[in-house]
Amino acid sequence: MSNNQPFAILGNFTDVNVLFHAAEKTRDAGYQDFDIYTPYPVHGLDKAMGVKRTILPHISFWGGIVGLISAVLLMWWTGAVDYKLSIGGKPFFAVEFGMPVMFELTILLTALATFFALWGLCKLPRWYNELQHDAGFQRATDDQFVMAIFSTDQRFSTENTRKFLSEIGADDVRSVNSGAI
Amino acid sequence: MNPVKLTDTPFLKKLQMFSFALIGIGAIGTAVAFFTDAQRALAGYVVAFSYVFGLGVTGMFFSALQYAVRAGWSAAVRRIAELFAESIWLIIVGFLPIIFGMKQLFPWAWENPAQWTGGGEGYHGHSLHLIHEKQQDFLNPEFFYVRVVLYILIWVAMYFVIVRNSIKQDNLPNDFRGTRINLKRSAPFIILYALSTTFAGFDLLMSLETTWFSTMFGVYFFSGNFVATLSLVGIILAALQRGGYLKNYLRGEHFHDIGRLMFAFSIFFAYIAFSQYMLIWYSNIPEETEYFLKRINGGWEYFGYFTVFFHFVVPFFLLLRQDVKRKTGFIIVGGLIILTAHFIDLSWVVLPVFSKHLRFGYQEICTFSLMMGLFLFFVASGFRKYSAVAVNDPYIKESLEYSA
Structure with a gap:
């Protein structure tokens, strides 16, 4: 527990326009x-807020490419190398009948990559959040907007950040300590 | 809001000049082609006409679809697709050459289909006679006329309900009767559109290959039409935006959505086209494989490869990124690639019926140029008469403000 350093400073907003300008500021x-x-x-x-665009689409794309390559290898190796079976005089490997498997595996691995990458990027699963016991924070699921500036930010200083949040129009500016129940 | 009339703008002048140039070149080439080889010119005409009526009718479908799903985003872009339907008179008259040239085009138009001349010696399978007997109830000239009249009736009705009600509203602020009618009528018209284009595709394209049939063909024809229509809508919107005519109506969001639809439906086209191909490849039955055998031999295979690459692979990678879909330049390039590929695809469906070996020259390009020029002329006359945006649509405000 770092002494005197809160986990984050919170401020509530009631007006979405004020919130917008506050986010820009x-x-x-x-x-x-x-x-x-x-x-x-x-x-x-x-x-x-200046949030950077997510890298999730790139992960999806490469997930899809991996799926496509693995499908080609799977179809080719099982059918034409490891265990040759002549079925109806069809070739051991051909793009024509390989395509459904390629399509499915591309989609499957794209979906799985997207799903798990999203969890990772959102830092899920997460059983506990420092903010969850703050009474004002719970208004964010009801009728207010909550801005939190975390102490991990380089510009963070308890005094100035509190002052800053009040200046940009937040009500009920308060600190939340980590592990505080 | 005031209607956005493009009368006397440089954009409209350019569009008209372009259409006149296409008509001029096309008319000369088509006339020469017709008097040297009438059958070849008619074959090219089937490609060009299918292309043009696909764009015109699918424009109406696009509009009906937006009404049916109560789409908010599309209110600012819908009118472009509706103006494609201004070519409805061209579509009606356009059936005449096909009706007059029926004996040249369709083996089933003959009492004995073996009398049909085209494609060279022994070109149709030996089973032609047997199959023809079973098909006669459907594929005969009299019933063909009845169906053509039905298609025309459906499309004219669709034009007068969906498109006219939308256009009428431009000068009637706060009068939403047109929208109310369209909200009710759009869904039945979508069903009628599906049936009419499916059967028109069967009649004009699939029945050329009389002994061949595919239940996928209707949706194959539709998917190509839909992605081509979206591409042309995107190109015209991008040109208008670059000219600064629709600054108050269009944002990156609209291009993003059009780009997404183009991307999605080029995949859909590939999915449908491949599904049709794979089932025939796998079952390997002579009367089915005959269709693809002609099309992967004699030089026609390059048309097939072109379709695979420029109808699917290139648009897929070109329009994959999010930021790219918001740029008008990429929409124009992607749209032109898809429109070209759609023409090559329809040529690949039609032309091998009439020639075993690759035969593609000024004849095919000129008939296409003529029909496309006429189509653009009607679209331009729509822009001259009507607003380029459905300004009094109740959803227009939502369309201006939404973000994807």
Whole structure:
């Protein structure tokens, strides 16, 4: 437990327009390690926050390529190398009948890569979150927007960040300690 | 909001000049082709006409689809597809050459199909006679006329309900009667569209190869039409956006959506085309393989390879990235590639019926140029008369503000 350093500083917003400008100001102030929790999807907020585009599509793409290659190898090696069976005079390996398997395995590995990469990128599964016992934070599932600036951010300092959050229009600015129950 | 009229804009002038140029070149070439080899010119005409009526009718389907699913995003782009249907009169008249040239085109138009001349010696399978007897109830000239009249009736009705109601609204702010009618009528018209284009595809394209049949053919024809229509919508939207005519209506989001649809339906086309091919390859029955045997021999295989690459592989990798779909330049390039590939694909379906060996020259290109020029002329006249955006559509505000 680091002394005096809280886990994060939280502030609540009630107006989505104020939240938008607050997100832009936080981004422009140079904060990077901060997050906003909203009860519903707010379009364009990721841009206002300066969130970088996810690398998830690239993982999906390479998952698909791996699936395609493994399907070709599977069909070719089992049919034409390891255990040759002549069925209806068909060739041992051909793209024509290999295609359904290639298609399916491409899709399957794309889906699996996407699914597990998403879990990894979202740091799931996660059984405990430091913010979850904060009463104000729970409003983020109801009628308010919550901004959290984490102490891991380079620009973080308890005093200044508190002041900054109040300036950009947050109500009820408060610290949350890690492991505090 | 005020209608966006493009009358007297450089865009419209360019479009008209382009269509006149296509018509001019096409008309001369088609006339020469017709007087040297009428059958060959008619074969090229079937390709060109199928292409053009596919675009025109599928434009109406696109609009009906947007109504049926209550789509918000498409209100700003829907009108472009609706204006494709301005070619409805061209489509109606366009059936005439096929009806007059029926004996040249279709073996089933003859009392005894062996009398049909085309494709060279012993070209149709020996089973032609047997199959022809069983098909006579469906494939005979009289019933063909009835079906053509039915298609025309369906498409004209679709034009007057879906397209006209949408256009009428442009000058009637806060009057949503047209939209209400279209919301109700769009779903039945989608069913009628599906039936009419499927059977038109059977009649105009599949019945050329009288002894061959594929239950996939209708959806094969549809998937090609739909992706071509989306591509042309995308190209025209991108050109309008680059000219700055629709600055207040279009954003990257709309191009993203059009690009996604082009991407998705080029995959869909590949899926359908391959499904048809693989089942025939695997079962290996003579009356089915005859179709592909002609098309993977004698030089026609290059048309097949072209289709595989430019109807699927190239658009797939070109339009895969998210940021690319938002750029008008990529939409134009991708659209032109798909439109070209669709022409090559239809040629690959039709032309091998009439020639064992690769035969593709000014005749085919000129008939296509003529029909495409006429089509663009009608689209341009639509732009001259009507607004380029459905400005009083109740969904237009949603379309301007939505984000994907």
